[in-house]
Amino acid sequence: MDVEAHGSDLPKRLLRKGDQFILDFGGHRTGHFGFKLVGEGSSIDAPVRLKVTFGEVPGDVAEPLYPYKGSLSSSWLPEEIITIDFLPQTVRMPRRYAFRFVKVEVLDTSPNFGVRFFDTHAIALTSASSQPAPLAISTPEWIRRVDEVSIATLRDCMQTTFEDGPRRDQRLWIGDLRLQARASYVTMPNHDLVKRCLYLFAGLPRESDGFLPACVFEKPAPSTTETFILDYAALYGSIVLDYLQASNDLAAAKELWPVAYRQIELLLKMVDDQGLFQAPKGYWAFIDWNMSLDRSASMQGVIIYSGRRLCELAQLTGNSEQVKPLSRRLDEMTAAAHQHYYNTAKGVCVSGAKQQISWASQAWLTLAGCLSREEAAGALRRAVIEDKTSTQPTTAYLYHHVVEAMVVCGMRQQALELIKSYWGRMVDDGADTFWEAFDPNDSTFSPYGDVHINSFCHAWSCTPTYFFRALHLLDT
Numbered sequence: 035m036d037v038e039a040h041g042s043d044l045p046k047r048l049l050r051k052g053d054q055f056i057l058d059f060g061g062h063r064t065g066h067f068g069f070k071l072v073g074e075g076s077s078i079d080a081p082v083r084l085k086v087t088f089g090e091v092p093g094d095v096a097e098p099l100y101p102y103k104g105s106l107s108s109s110w111l112p113e114e115i116i117t118i119d120f121l122p123q124t125v126r127m128p129r130r131y132a133f134r135f136v137k138v139e140v141l142d143t144s145p146n147f148g149v150r151f152f153d154t155h156a157i158a159l160t161s162a163s164s165q166p167a168p169l170a171i172s173t174p175e176w177i178r179r180v181d182e183v184s185i186a187t188l189r190d191c192m193q194t195t196f197e198d199g200p201r202r203d204q205r206l207w208i209g210d211l212r213l214q215a216r217a218s219y220v221t222m223p224n225h226d227l228v229k230r231c232l233y234l235f236a237g238l239p240r241e242s243d244g245f246l247p248a249c250v251f252e253k254p255a256p257s258t259t260e261t262f263i264l265d266y267a268a269l270y271g272s273i274v275l276d277y278l279q280a281s282n283d284l285a286a287a288k289e290l291w292p293v294a295y296r297q298i299e300l301l302l303k304m305v306d307d308q309g310l311f312q313a314p315k316g317y318w319a320f321i322d323w324n325m326s327l328d329r330s331a332s333m334q335g336v337i338i339y340s341g342r343r344l345c346e347l348a349q350l351t352g353n354s355e356q357v358k359p360l361s362r363r364l365d366e367m368t369a370a371a372h373q374h375y376y377n378t379a380k381g382v383c384v385s386g387a388k389q390q391i392s393w394a395s396q397a398w399l400t401l402a403g404c405l406s407r408e409e410a411a412g413a414l415r416r417a418v419i420e421d422k423t424s425t426q427p428t429t430a431y432l433y434h435h436v437v438e439a440m441v442v443c444g445m446r447q448q449a450l451e452l453i454k455s456y457w458g459r460m461v462d463d464g465a466d467t468f469w470e471a472f473d474p475n476d477s478t479f480s481p482y483g484d485v486h487i488n489s490f491c492h493a494w495s496c497t498p499t500y501f502f503r504a505l506h507l508l509d510t
């Protein structure tokens with residue numbers, strides 16, 4: 035981006051039909067955009083029509099958004115046409131936007147007048163009440179920057195719920211919530227917000243059996259859709275446990291216990307006689323947006339991991355008796371996972387008929403405790419670091435779990451290097467909030483068929499700060 039002029043010089047310009055400018059607010063904001071518009075000429079004899087485009091990244095305002103090829107609704111594209119009837123007028127655009135850049139095009143005035151913009155400003159919104167102290171000055175520069183960007187990402191996703199992204203879907207998803215809540219406890223804790231989100235899910239289970247939806251809409255009134263993600267439902271109890279440990283709110287944890295337990299109870303019905311989880315047809319197992327990923331091994335890991343976390347929650351909420359059979363079942367599933375998914379000869383976990391080697395399988399079976407520490411470290415080293423052909427993540431959601439798995443089996447230095455090569459690379463590419471999807475080799479990658487519908491301030495990407503601050507990754 036070339037700087038053309040300082041923002042304070044904008045009122046010096048008299049703009050007419052066809053003129054345009056791009057404002058740079060110097061950092062990402064979730065919120066409103068306002069300005070004062072003054073007309074100047076022989077006669078203000080028509081409305082002013084403007085096109086306003088909001089950019090989280092330069093491409094949003096520098097590249098045409100059409101033709102749009104994405105699979106998600108084009109109504110998410112961040113642009114508006116507004117018509118201002120009488121001048122002068124103070125304008126506050128009514129919707130909430132996610133932006134660092136704002137492009138304003140004057141579509142028309144009349145031949146008799148032009149317009150000047152005064153007091154262009156952003157009103158930033160967040161429910162994060164405090165900013166954490168920056169990392170020590172002695173911390174390497176790239177780490178401090180990745181930490182700052184993580185925090186800005188979290189801050190701008192913390193609204194009246196933990197949103198997945200303030201640009202799109204602006205929605206509360208279990209998977210995103212879990213990572214955001216964890217990052218928030220060590221940066222900008224807002225226990226009421228986590229609690230509110232947990233209760234929003236608990237209040238909207240599937241009527242027939244209590245299975246939790248993957249996401250909820252908050253407005254105009256809390257509601258949900260027929261979107262169920264097996265791994266997200268499994269992980270609900272893990273969020274309750276984290277919340278309890280962070281807040282000591284035992285009353286809420288006890289009240290939410292039956293909801294958390296019900297998820298695992300339902301998911302265990304999908305485990306076969308051999309102790310292997312079999313996702314029923316028509317159900318969505320997410321893990322990551324990489325569509326070529328075989329999810330059998332990683333789903334086995336998610337279910338065991340979530341079951342173990344549920345058992346921990348049971349201890350703390352006085353429900354240990356209830357989980358005794360579950361604990362035995364998890365032991366069987368753990369043994370089955372090792373036997374079925376760990377290839378001793380290759381020293382890696384494999385998944386599916388084609389024996390696919392992926393980062394996801396190593397990460398989740400490690401986090402589930404299905405491998406010894408040595409096996410896990412060896413598998414992660416081979417699949418993630420050495421094997422360049424293994425199936426990789428496309429989102430930070432899975433990168434997070436790979437980094438966490440490395441930390442769990444003592445690969446702290448490698449975990450740091452992975453953060454540098456992924457999140458650090460986004461910073462090198464100009465990110466001031468972390469992106470929903472990022473392929474270092476393809477800047478146009480999108481899970482939805484068009485990069486302009488991607489979200490560039492995305493909840494599940496905010497966790498490097500959690501690794502630095504909660505898991506003390508810098509103490510290596």
Ligand code: RAM
Binds near residue numbers: 209
């Ligand atoms: C997308 C969003 C969201 C995620 C789901 C599975 O719609 O990116 O963050 O949780 O997918």
